[in-house]
Amino acid sequence: MASEHMPSSVAEYEVPAANKDVWKKFGTNTAAGQALRKLYGGSSAVTINYPRVKTQPRQEPEKVVKACPQRAKVNVPQMGRPDRNMERHTYLPLPGRKPEAVIRAETQDYERELERVAPGKNRAAMAEELQNKFQLGGGR
Helix, strand or coil: CHHHHCCHHHHCCCCCHHHHCHHHHHCCCCHHHHHHHHHHHCCCCCCCCCCCCCCCCCCCCCCCCCCCHHHCCCCCCCCCCCCCCCCCCCCCCCCCCCCHHHHHHHCCCHHHHHHCCCCCCCHHHHHHHHHHHHHHCCCC
């Protein structure tokens, strides 16, 4: 940028190699050394021009628009006026005790089911048999 305003002879000027290190003799802690460094030192940092990295642009997956769960359609029964053709006073049995006749009718075949049960074992006889076996058998 500064070279744009300078004449072409000044812009093309190269500092001789002997003059590049003159500022080091004075050091940067003196005014003369700082001025010489500005004139002849230039930038000591090396600029490296790396080649540009060639990468493919990212392909973002298409976003699937999902239905909002708060707006889901729910089947709800419609409440309205009762049907006029329906009988007004329908009988609904109240919870409570059943009549005895109904209970006897339901339990008539219980006796048949009890007959099908396998006969029980005589536990007292089994215990006595085991006692005799261990008392009189073999020993030590």
